[in-house]
Amino acid sequence: xxxxxxxxxxxxxxxxxxxxxxxxxxxxxxxxxxxxxxxxxxxxxxxxxxxxxxxxxxxxxxxxxxxxxxxxxxxxxxxxxxxxxxxxxxxxxxxxxxxxxxxxxxxxxxxxx
Amino acid sequence: xxxxxxxxxxxxxxxxxxxxxxxxxxxxxxxxxxxxxxxxxxxxxxxxxxxxxxxxxxxxxxxxxxxxxxxxxxxxxxxxxxxxxxxxxxxxxxxxxxxxxxxxxxxxxxxxxxxxx
Numbered sequence: 001x002x003x004x005x006x007x008x009x010x011x012x013x014x015x016x017x018x019x020x021x022x023x024x025x026x027x028x029x030x031x032x033x034x035x036x037x038x039x040x041x042x043x044x045x046x047x048x049x050x051x052x053x054x055x056x057x058x059x060x061x062x063x064x065x066x067x068x069x070x071x072x073x074x075x076x077x078x079x080x081x082x083x084x085x086x087x088x089x090x091x092x093x094x095x096x097x098x099x100x101x102x103x104x105x106x107x108x109x110x111x112x113x
Numbered sequence: 114x115x116x117x118x119x120x121x122x123x124x125x126x127x128x129x130x131x132x133x134x135x136x137x138x139x140x141x142x143x144x145x146x147x148x149x150x151x152x153x154x155x156x157x158x159x160x161x162x163x164x165x166x167x168x169x170x171x172x173x174x175x176x177x178x179x180x181x182x183x184x185x186x187x188x189x190x191x192x193x194x195x196x197x198x199x200x201x202x203x204x205x206x207x208x209x210x211x212x213x214x215x216x217x218x219x220x221x222x223x224x225x226x227x228x229x230x
Contacts, residue, residue, distance in 0.1 A: 030214065031214050031217065031218075033218065033219075035221070040224075040226070041223055041224070042115065042117075042119075042203050042221035042222050042223045042224045043156070043203070043221045044115065044221070045115075045218065045219075045220060045221075048215075048218050050214045050215065088156065090156075092214075092217060092219075099144070099146075099161065099168075099169070099207065099217045099219075100146065100158040100161060100169060100171055101146075101148075101156075101158060101205075101219060102158070103155055103156040103157075104155075105155050106155065
């Protein structure tokens with residue numbers, strides 16, 4: 001089945017630094033999504049990407065849908081302590097009858113004030 | 114707040130028992146998805162319902178079953194529980210799988226943490 005490789009697994013940065021994480025897939029997706037999960041909470045949608053090549057921003061977050069449809073990256077600029085959490089990429093192959101999400105293993109972000 | 118609600122938030126039970134997890138989707142959403150999150154497997158898709166009917170199955174054990182009711186809430190039933198079933202169980206909802214890609218975007222509930230002793 002489809003697998004997502006998300007990297008890095010963890011990052012420890014200083015407040016104010018920029019962060020970049022990415023996901024690659026062995027096969028294509030039609031939609032890429034980025035979620036953030038705080039401990040004990042459900043994943044919260046940050047950015048949704050629906051077209052290959054699309055570059056979308058949400059405040060300090062920017063994400064891109066790779067041209068090959070097999071990858072995506074998420075950048076966080078000027079990190080702040082509340083950015084701490086686990087970031088997940090997810091791919092969705094829409095159409096047909098199955099709209100399940102395939103998730104990466106997550107990137108644990110720690111921000112040192 | 115995603116608008117998806119799940120109850121209970123925590124559940125502690127013993128091996129061999131049966132539990133029911135409940136999910137209410139966002140207002141107007143027709144699709145409900147169940148996911149299991151464990152440390153070793155990450156977030157794994159279990160099953161999807163659309164407007165009361167099963168739409169797709171993922172890595173769901175035969176001991177697990179789900180249903181979606183006419184009011185669109187969904188229940189996930191876990192039976193003959195084993196220690197390895199301890200995990201976070203999430204429900205997500207989306208508006209309409211046939212409503213284009215934006216209609217398929219999934220919003221997650223806060224989860225139910227299941228501990229099997």
